[in-house]
Amino acid sequence: MSEEYDVEFVEREDREARFLVRGVTPAFANGIRRAMVADVPTMAIDTVRFIENSSVMFDEQIALRLGLVPLTTPPEGEFVEDDTVTLSIDVEGPDTAYSGDLVSNDELVQPADENVPIIDLKDGQRLEAEADAVIERGKNHAKHQGGVGVGYRHLQRVEVVDDLPEFEEQESQIVRGVIEEDGELVSTTEFDHDLSKRYPGKEVRLEDVPNAFVFHVETDGSFTIEELVTRAADTIEARATELEDAVQL
Amino acid sequence: MMVPVRCFTCGNVVGEHWEEFDERSNEGDEDPEAVLDELGVDRYCCRRMLVSHTDLVDVVSPYQ
Incomplete structure (x- = not known):
């Protein structure tokens, strides 16, 4: 994790948030998710x-x-x-x-x-x-689980390929999560999760932005979202240090 | 018996919404879908906890 990474909030409430993390590997993103569910003590x-x-x-x-x-x-x-x-x-x-x-x-x-x-x-x-x-x-009992419904999706980029033929009926193209439009983050709820409403008459292609993940995190009220995420990162660090110590000669 | 405290599937706390949901949808005549949306119970796992619940405390209490 020596490369730069970047965190940007899309939605933020007391107990629920959606944020974008750039520059992490899929393995690390999943590690954070698992730590939030099972490894943060409450x-x-x-x-x-x-x-x-x-x-x-x-x-x-x-x-x-x-x-x-x-x-x-x-x-x-x-x-x-x-x-x-x-x-x-x-x-x-x-x-x-x-x-x-x-x-x-x-x-x-x-x-x-x-x-x-x-x-x-x-x-x-x-x-x-x-x-x-x-x-x-959380791994000992669900009552100690601080994060509920924690998940992530790839950030997606929309590319306009071509105009649709004039008399062709446009089919709906459903996508959920957050899309990136010229650097702007747009939640798919803004256009009812349907790309055909955002780009009428266009043929569009979706692709995943590499190493960018949009997390959706909720807590049960034990602590705030910031606490949960930072503590999850801390538990990963603690376990990594423990492993390093254990394998040292 | 009593409404479950948390959703069985995801662990979200749903018990706190039961009384309002019961009053508005079961006793009242509001649309359960709209009430659940307003209460912020979004996922269908949590929604079924409230929709399918029946309070049985009043039924069993005479036999205690």
Whole structure:
């Protein structure tokens, strides 16, 4: 990775982004994708101690639901593996227990979504529990997966080959992702993913731009997109260093 | 029973949208497609989680 590479955002929101990376090999692009899904550690509830559970669900079912609630993950280096954060929940029916009812003993680790229903409690039912959250990787359990729906496509370039014959009906040409037009990036949503609408009466050819990838990344709320991508790159670096150390004579 | 917290396939959190979806599409008469689009549930794996869900807590609670 000594050559230059370049990152450009196409769309950018809190939890969802689309960005173009130039100058990386397909192998590295896929490495980043895999690292985002499986190798970035996030916090999630792992052990639950029930004090009272008279709801209609079994303890283990509720424990699973609590585990799947995304928690905000503290900055790198704040926590190491095996550190725990305790969260407690105490809700009495008739009411619904939400993820927002979880009370954490650490400001940095809070439920990322407050409105996830955990269990609907009827009259006289009660849920009281204490839970330990740990920091782990997505490859151990899907609840630790920070990036969801992470994928990439080649950046594509459109080339106008010729005009269509005058009386020929133009067929729709569907393409999804992002195309490059004289250096400008155009999302295919702008023309309903149909090239025949963008270039009426023209015969066009699509080709992949070598070593340019458009990533689409979403997070579950554990951290921002920037955090996720930089941490993914860091885990790759950490593993590469580990390998280098291991094979050194 | 209760709505799943995350989508089985992709891991996106869908549980938080259930109450609004239920109120508007199942109880109300809005088009589920439009409601899901508005809620930002884009992928069809996540959409089926909400569309195909039935709350059974009220059904089982008398037998507890």
